[in-house]
Amino acid sequence: MKINFKSENSNSHITPCLIVPCAESTKPANCAKELDDKLKGAISAAYKEKRFEGKANQTLLLNSLGLVKAQNVLLVGVGKEAEITGEKLRQAAGTAIKIAEKNNFKKVSLVSPNGAGSLDLKGSSNNQDPGTFYYAEGAFLSLYRFDSYKSENSEDTKIGEIIFLADKKDNLQSLKKATDKARKIADATFLARDLSNHPSNTATPTYLADTARKMSRKLGIVCKVLGEKEMKKLGMGSLLGVAKGSDEPPKLIVMEYFKGRNKRNPIAIVGKGVTFDTGGISLKPPANMDEMKMDMSGAAATIGAMQAIASLKLKVDVVGIVPATENMPGGSAIKPGDVLKSMSGKTIEVLNTDAEGRLILADALSYAVRYKPKAIIDLATLTGAVIHALGHHISAVISNNDELVSQLKQSGDATGEKIWQLPLLEEYEKAIKSGIADLKNIAGPGVGAGTITGGAFLKPFIGDYPWAHLDIAGTAWGEGKAYIPKGASGVGVRLLFDLIEKGI
Ligand code: BES
Ligand code: ZN
Ligand code: ZN
Secondary structure (H helix, E strand, O other), X not given: OEEEEEEOOHHHOOOOOEEEEEOOOOXXXXXXXXXXXXXOOHXXXXXXXXXXXXXXXXXXXXXXXXXXXXXXXEEEEOOOHHHOOHHHHHHHHHHHHHHHHHOOOOEEEEEOOOOOOOOOOOOOOXXXXXXHHHHHHHHHHHOOOOOOOOOOOOHHHOOOEEEEEEOOHHHHHHHHHHHHHHHHHHHHHHHHHHHHHOOOOOOOHHHHHHHHHHHHHHHOOEEEXXXXXXXXXXXXXXXXXXXXXXXXXXXXXXXXXXXXXXXXXXXEEEEXXXXXXXXXXXXXXXXXXXXXXXXXXXXXXXXXXXXXXXXXOOOOEEEEEEEEEEEOXXXXXXXXXXXXXXXXXXXXXXXXXXXXXXXXXXXXXXXHHOOOOOEEXXXXXXXXXXXXXXXXXXXXXXXXXXXXXXXXXXXXXXXXXXXXXXXXXXXXXXXXXXXXXXXXXXXXXXXOOHHHHHHHHHHHHOOOOOEEEEEOOOOXXXXXXXXXXXXXXXXXXXXXXXXXXXXX
16 A cells, blocks of 8 residues: 655645544544535535534535535544544544545545644654654554455555645644654554464464564564463473464463663563364364454564554563463373473462463463563453453453552553453452362452453463553454454554553
8 A cells, every 4th residue: 555645735735635624523623624515515504404513523524516626635634722632533534444445545645633733632752753653553454454364455445645734844844753653663563463364273382482583683683482382491381282282383482672771670471372263172162263263462462562662663672571472182181180390380270271371371471571571461361250240342351560560550541442441359369279289270259350361370480570460362363443343452552552552
């Protein structure tokens, strides 16, 4: 897709489709006043007849009948001016792009929400032009398609060019900068979405490792991939235990990006990489089991976030760690009641082989601790229970550090990848103590709080380091919204990038 920039008055700009963001009001706001005059009051008529009032995600497509240079004008609402947020801008841009696509436009021009001079967004410290950044991010994110397995080329139904318009030459530079950043972040999110959308016969642990290696080589990240032998040497009996039921060799993928001042004590990101979760011997029921190809969405977010961080050249120390394996009921698979010895030395009684994410994370977290990290953030599609608790629009966080949670919350609000803290009560830490081993991998009947006990199981493996566990089982996959497609959302990439850019 081509991206171009022009500093030109939108009323004299030649384009098949001019997209104009409008704040909510009772008559055409500043953004569309001049346009309305030229269009002989077509916009004010729409306001009067309440066909369009600038409400969030409302749209109005008008043919200009040659009255302006743009053939068509697509107005998109961003809601009340005083209530405009980054998320509203992302959604408006995404909604408009989808409408343009449905109407077969191959080329669209976007009037920047700041360039229009009508929207005053109180920006974050990180972006010179936050309005344009959020708006462009929404536009790019909504252009995602997963068509790797379609025989027919769908290229001709896609938008091939986006032109960003600046009202003044002076604004062109900041417009380009904001757009470039949004594009790189969207690309990293697309990588994560692709990895989760690929079926498990493509996206194997080896495929994840190869993808991480390729991405790392391009961007100056040091990538190491540990195989079975090395994991055995490290005593990763918990990760290897899960891998035993599968013919696919497991991998531990490590991506080191040390571009900060310290070159040590990195932020560690750890992502669950179960490339298919059958449940193992505790086999899952067949309905919707196909969705378990996305059980590596924590891994996808980790690899995607590393790409975003490195491509935007953040001066930070970060290590991304991905334990990758299938969870299969093979002849050598672990069985309920088996006891595994983890890298930490702690023994684990496996009472349900479907609670495998925590088993592979245990060893990956022990590996992360070797870096003496500033903080550990793990992302995992860990429990179905989180969908009951929070649904598909917000991830759960369980943590031993309130400051880290508050930073994550801020980033969640800024990126639209919202999080909600669940309490890590001592009672639940006790509930995963085993009678015959140090820990058991499920709490057992009557305890409930499945998402919390999942987090409680991980805690013994992180020592005293600041740590946050994100359960993304509800948010990684869904029906989609304005700029998020059906299927994989790529959740976590933008959240982690924002958190690390702002600094922990
Ligand atoms: N991968 C699943 C969790 C999951 C469920 C992810 C739905 C995405 C959508 C996980 O490994 C799992 O099976 N968890 C069990 C835990 C239980 C056995 C304690 C669950 O949630 O049922
Ligand atoms: Zn499972
Ligand atoms: Zn799983």
